[in-house]
Amino acid sequence: MNCIFCKIIEGKIPSTPVYQDEQGYAFADVNPQAPVHVLIAPREHIASIDEASTDQRALLGHLLWAASEIARKKGLENGYRIVVNTGSDGGQTVDHLHLHLLGGRLLAWPPG
Ligand code: 5GP
Numbered sequence: 564m565n566c567i568f569c570k571i572i573e574g575k576i577p578s579t580p581v582y583q584d585e586q587g588y589a590f591a592d593v594n595p596q597a598p599v600h601v602l603i604a605p606r607e608h609i610a611s612i613d614e615a616s617t618d619q620r621a622l623l624g625h626l627l628w629a630a631s632e633i634a635r636k637k638g639l640e641n642g643y644r645i646v647v648n649t650g651s652d653g654g655q656t657v658d659h660l661h662l663h664l665l666g667g668r669l670l671a672w673p674p675g
Pocket residue numbers: 567576578579590591592593594595602647648654655656657658
């Protein structure tokens with residue numbers, strides 16, 4: 564499968580790792596939109612949250628937990644945002660499910 568995040572997870576494309584375990588891999592976004600911008604992806608290829616099955620709901624919870632754990636380790640005590648862009652209206656550009664963890668500055672709401 565020609566998936567850039569699968570290649571990153573397999574180590575075929577270099578990345579800056581932030582956190583990893585048996586289910587997920589987190590790495591620095593190559594084009595950061597905030598002082599902290601980490602992507603958290605499942606090791607297993609899932610195209611988007613819309614494609615996740617009922618059997619994968621524990622994995623989704625695990626990724627959310629991992630994002631909050633990274634936020635704690637990064638010292639984001641003033642707050643942060645976890646985003647899952649989905650589909651074309653959602654602004655998803657890489658078709659491998661990932662959570663964005665953004666923090667280190669005041670984030671505007673609503674998003675554009
Ligand atoms: P999306 O738009 O799908 O929600 O987010 C994709 C994210 O992946 C973007 O923030 C983009 O900067 C990041 N990204 C795209 N290609 C690469 C890459 O090769 N390496 C890393 N570290 N991040 C990437």
